[in-house]
Structure formats: structure tokens, C-alpha cells
Amino acid sequence: MTENTAATSRRTVAALTALAAAAILAALVAAVFLLSGSRLFIVTTPSMATAAPVGTLVVAQPQSAYHVxxxxxxxxxxxxxxxxxxAETGGVITTKGDLNGSPDGWQLTASDVVGKAVALVPGAGWILRALPWLLAGICLTEVVILAGRARRDWAWNLRLLGWSASIALVSYVLRPWVGVQLLDFRADDARTGVLMHLVNTGLYPFRAEGTVLHAGxxxxxxxxxxxxxxAYYVTPTAELSLGMRLAILLACLVPLFIALMRRQQPALFADAARPAAIATVRRGMRGGVVALSVIVTILLVVAITVSGSGAAFAAGISNTGSVGSNAAFSCADAVNLPTAGATAGSLVAGFAMNTVSGNSRNETNLVDGGKGPKGQWAVPTTIAATAGCARDQPAASVTFDGAQQCLFAPVNVNNPTTFSIEAWFRTATKGNGRIIGFGDAKASAVDTAADRMVYLDPAGRIVFGVAPGGTTxxxxxxxxxADDTWHHVVATLSSAGMALYVDGTLSASNPSVTSARAQNGYWKIGCGTITGWPDGAGAAYPNPPSHFTGQLEFAAIYSTALTAADVRTHYLAGR
Incomplete structure (x- = not known):
């Protein structure tokens, strides 16, 4: 047996021993997990947002009880x-992805649950997914080396080449580094562009239109x-620090540096005497190849980490059932949705209230795509950089000062008997004024006859009131x-009675009251008379203010009663 053959046999035995040891270790780890009831899973969709981004390894373990x-x-x-x-009620479990707009449609019991996620390891799932393919690449490389009987020095060069090719191929197939998924999109309000809802499904952060998103x-x-x-488009670019770029560059150059540190032999698979001149030429060629390899590697790394990753974006875009769906993507979309049992056109007046009014003091009415009669501000608007509707642009609202500001709908309405009133509000003031309501005075907060109103009482409770026959x-x-947090309120009156919804959920109702005061008047947002109306407990509300204090956004009036499903859709459009 030659020295080269003996060395090859020793390497084969060592490789087989290492693979056997790895297999035994993997089997032991798997046995421990199975005996403890633990299971491993990999997150493949973005519905859990930053809590468990795509590529997260989930360690699930059964529990005696599960909690909200x-x-x-x-x-x-x-x-x-x-x-x-x-939520959990009577043994029935309702779930929701952190990124989803609404709870999941299925109802679970404890028997459906595999276990609680006792560990969430971001990025580790990518490694677990790649591992079988990387091991296959290593084995294939060893087969090529053994079959060709490569010299010892060249064998390591072939290994480095095979391993690098395996990593590159797996990265191309799995695409773990840069990933973008389009969840939804719509035209902007001005119809000059598109609003795109994106999520980062890769490991690297990226920048899109000035916004930087990290994993999840x-x-x-x-x-x-x-x-x-x-068609409109967005081209995300990898947002990597200089340190990250240098680390990636060095990682890509590691195989080349290892190859350079090893003594090279002129023959790959067999000994052969080479004339000195030929050896010199080959060393020169080898030096040129090394230099060219370094340059190409640097250029590739720079291209991948600096250039726009349009290809990765295009490959990553897909709508997914893992992300909760909603009929409206934004509050602007929601106000123009048909209500249950009605056609589009039930919107009587709708105002975004997120832009400066200017000297004209006019507010665009969202009826008929912004062509409705304009609302009139009492004083020029003061804009606050806070919004209840997360996906509407600009992300702003109007500040109501509690003294002067009010928005008046311009059209006199003849005794509305079926209606819905809606608004997003934020306030820290208890004993507040009207959020929205109806009164007989035109362009004034002082009403002789006031009705159909929503306001906050001295305890911070939301009150919805009507006065059929003059009785409140x-x-x-x-x-x-009154907690300085954005909330969504809807009040409806119909043959089914009174209903008050807060943040998408029915909070109070009275099915016996189906009418209001018989009067004509005007809808008003942020002002109006409350004098003589009670607090939420039915007691007197002393000295109520005639103006609201806080921020308001996206107020609307409808000629139909929104259903519970309609209200939920409108609420989720702002979340």
C-alpha cells in the first residue's frame, strides 16, 4: 500500500467516524426532545411579526394550562x-398572529395544541432548513475527492470549493439574507402614488422609500x-453598517485565505514531474488567478450588500393566507365601503381631518371620492403629529382646543331616524365635550335643540344619547x-335600537329605543350643546363644555346602521 493510499484510507475512516458520531449525537438530542414532549418547528410566514420572524426556530413544549x-x-x-x-372562553381558544389585522377564524381546544413556545430563536430555523442540504454537499464533495484520488494538499482546496458552492446554492434556493413580502397595497388619497404594506422576511435589514425594516x-x-x-414599484436596498459589510467580505474570503496558506502541488490527481519553466509559468498563473479571485469576490460582495436588491424583492413578493385579511386597508377605504344591506352611497359626510385647512377653512368631504360638500372649520386647524389610523397618510390629526375649534357639516339634514356616527379620538380630559353630534344651529356650537350625540362624561366614560319626544x-x-390613547367609536340608531361600539366591540346597547328627536339640523364634530344631558351613570353632568379637548381624525356620518361586522372592519382599517 502506498503512502498516498494509506493516507486516503485514514481520511476515509476519519470522515466516516465523524459522520457516525454526528448521527449518534443527533439521535440522542432527538430522543431527549421526544421524551420531554418538546418539538421543533420553523416559522415560514411573517404573521408573528418581530416576535417570531421568518426563519425563527420554535421549541414547543406541552403545558398543563395555556393562557391569553x-x-x-x-x-x-x-x-x-x-x-x-x-382569547380563551369555556375551553375554546382563539388565536391571532401579531401582524394579522384580526383574530384567526378557527376555534381550538387543548387537544389541538402541540405546546407552548418555550423558546423562539430568530435565524436558527434557517440553519436547520439548510443543514440537510449542506451535509449533502459535504458528502458529495468527499465522494468526488475519494473517487478522483486527489493529492492531500489539493483535497482541501476541493473541499473548500465544494463547501462554498454548497453554501452559495443553498442561499440561492432558500434566500435567507434579504426577503421582502408585500402584504397589501392601495392608491394614495391624492391618486399620485401607491401605499405598500411591506414586511421584512429576511435576516438583513433593508431600506425602502426612506424606511428601514429589520427582521419581522x-x-x-x-x-x-x-x-x-x-405599474408602481419599490426597490429595497440592504441596510448594512460598515462593520457588517466588512464581516461579510471577510467571511466570503475565508476559503480563499485558507487555500493560500496551504502548500500547493502542481498535480491535482497524480504525481507528475514538471519542467522548471512550466512550474514557474503555473505559479505565475496561480498568482494571477488568486488576484483575480480576490477582486471578483470583493466586487460580488459589494454588489450584493450595496446595490438595490430588486431581484430578491421581486422573488419575495406574494400575498399570503398567513396574514389576516380585512375588507379595508385604511380608514379612507373604510368610510366608502358599502354597509351591510346597503349600497355604496350610505356615507352622508366623511372627513379625514389630517391636513392644514389654510385660510379657506374648508375640509374635504370624502363623499363621492372627495366631491361632497366641504366641511367648514370654526378656526384654522392645528395639526398634531399623531394619528389613530396607522396606514393613512399623512399620519396626523386635528387638535381641538376645548374652546373654539369645531367642524361643521354644511348640509341641513331632515330628521335622520336611521344613522351611524363614527370617529377616531384621543384625549386625556375627563368631563369632555361632544366628539360628534346633531343640532339645530348652523355653523355654531350653541344649539337650542341638540340630539344624536357622543361625548365623554366626568368619569371618562363614552356616552351615546338620543332624545325621542324630547326625553333624553x-x-x-x-x-x-380619557387615557390619552387613540380609540375608535361608533354609535348607531335603527329599528334594532341604540348601539355603542368602542374599538370594534359592542360596549352598550338599548334595543327598546328606535327613534330620536324629530328635528332638522346639522352634524357637528368636536362641539355642540350638552347642557341637560346626563353622565354615563344617569346622574346630572354639571357644567358640561360645549367643545371637545383632544385630537380627532376620520369622522363620518352614515344613513344606515353599521353592523357589528362593519364596525369591526372599520376599526381594523385603522390598526
């Missing part, structure tokens, strides 16, 4: 899902860039909402 807020892994409809417990983060970006075909009748929340 727990992240659990469960089986439903023949697939495995990892979501957070949203999502945002709505506005683009006006168009292709020749007229109210329903109110038990919870307090």
Missing part, C-alpha cells in the same frame, strides 16, 4: 401554525416610482377612555 398572551403551536386543517392566544418588522411605504407599463335616553360604557 401565550405563543402556542397547534394543528388546524392539516397544517401546523404558531400564533398567540387572543412591517411598515407602509409610499412610492411614486413607475415602470414604463405604468343614553347608553354608556363602563370603561374609561
Amino acid at each position: 398572551g401565550d405563543v402556542i403551536t397547534f394543528t388546524v386543517d392539516g397544517r401546523v401554525v404558531t400564533h398567540r392566544i387572543h 418588522q412591517d411598515a407602509v411605504v409610499h412610492t411614486t416610482q413607475r415602470l414604463a407599463s405604468g 335616553t343614553t347608553v354608556a360604557t363602563t370603561a374609561r377612555f
